[in-house]
Amino acid sequence: MNDYEQNYEDFISTVSHELRTPLTSIRGFSQTMLASWDKLDDDSKKKFLKIIEEQSNRLIKLVENMLSITKLHSVNENFIYKETDIKPVINTVVSIVKSQYKDKIFDIDIKRDTPTILVDRDRFQQIMTNLIENAAKYSDENSTVYITSGFCNNCEFVSIKVTDTGLGICESDYEKIFEKFSRIDNPLTRKVQGSGLGLYITKSLTEKMGGKISVKSEGNKTTFEVQFPVCNIEVQARSKCRR
Ligand SMILES: Nc1ncnc2c1ncn2[C@@H]1O[C@H](COP(=O)(O)OP(=O)(O)O)[C@@H](O)[C@H]1O
Ligand SMILES: [Mg+2]
Structure with a gap:
C-alpha cells in the first residue's frame, strides 16, 4: 500500500469512527424512548432528547467540516x-x-x-x-x-x-x-x-x-x-x- 492509500484508509477509518459514535448514541436513546415511553418521566425524556439534539449537531458540524476539507483538496476551489x-x-x-x-x-x-x-x-x-x-x-x-x-x-x-x-x-x-x-x-x-x-x-x-x-x-x-x-x-x- 502506498502512502496515499494508507492515508486514505486512515482517513476513512477515523471518519467512520467519528460518525459511528454520535449515531450509536442517537439510535440508543431513540430506541429507549420508543420502548419505554410510558415508563419514562418528563425529565428523563427531556434529557434523552437533549442528547439526541447535541449528537445531531455534532454530526452536522462534522459533515460541514468534512465538506470544507474536500473543498480544500479540490483543484477548482475558487477564492474570491x-x-x-x-x-x-x-x-x-x-x-x-x-x-x-x-x-x-x-x-x-x-x-x-x-x-x-x-x-x-x-x-x-x-x-x-x-x-x-x-x-x-x-x-x-x-x-x-x-x-x-x-x-x-x-x-x-x-x-x-x-x-x-x-x-x-x-x-x-x-x-x-x-x-x-x-x-x-x-x-x-x-x-x-x-x-x-x-x-x-x-x-x-x-x-x-x-x-x-x-x-x-x-x-x-x-x-x-x-x-x-x-x-x-x-x-x-x-x-x-x-x-
Ligand atoms: N484555545 C485553546 N486552548 C486550549 N486548547 C486548545 C485551544 N484551541 C484548540 N485546542 C486544542 O486543540 C485541539 C484541536 O482543535 P480543533 O482542530 O479546533 O478541534 P476541536 O475543537 O474540534 O477539538 C482541541 O481538541 C484542543 O485540545
Ligand atoms: Mg475547534
Whole structure:
C-alpha cells in the first residue's frame, strides 16, 4: 500500500469512527424512548432528547467540516479575494459565538487605523469563527477572550491575536493540534465536543490565502495569531502605518 492509500484508509477509518459514535448514541436513546415511553418521566425524556439534539449537531458540524476539507483538496476551489475590513467580520463572529457561550466575556481591541486585508471574506470569517470558538470552548468559566489587532513585517501583514485563559497547550503539542482529527487529551477537551478538524482547516485556509498562523501558550494563557497580507492600496500608503 502506498502512502496515499494508507492515508486514505486512515482517513476513512477515523471518519467512520467519528460518525459511528454520535449515531450509536442517537439510535440508543431513540430506541429507549420508543420502548419505554410510558415508563419514562418528563425529565428523563427531556434529557434523552437533549442528547439526541447535541449528537445531531455534532454530526452536522462534522459533515460541514468534512465538506470544507474536500473543498480544500479540490483543484477548482475558487477564492474570491476582496479588500476586507477586519472589524465588522470579527464583530459578527463574536456576536454568533457569544450566543453559544454566554458565560464568556469578549474584549475586542481592533485599532482604528488597522489596514484592510486582501482575503476571501467567507474563508476569513470561517478562520476567525474557528479560533474564537476554540478560545470560548477551551477556556475557564466566566473568563475573558481577548481579540486584538496589530501590524507586522514592515506593515505588510495585519496580525490578529485571540487570547484565552484556560488549560493552555503544551509546547510539544503546538504542531499536533493543527493535524487532521487531532485533539489533546485533557479534562477540558473531554468535556466539550469536537472533531479535531477545526485547526487543520483554519491553517490550510490561512496559508492558501498567503497568511500565517501560530500558537503560543504560557501558563494558562493561550494565544493564536493569524497574519494576513494587507491590501495593496494600504501598502502604498505605508507612511501612514504605525506599529
Ligand atoms: N484555545 C485553546 N486552548 C486550549 N486548547 C486548545 C485551544 N484551541 C484548540 N485546542 C486544542 O486543540 C485541539 C484541536 O482543535 P480543533 O482542530 O479546533 O478541534 P476541536 O475543537 O474540534 O477539538 C482541541 O481538541 C484542543 O485540545
Ligand atoms: Mg475547534
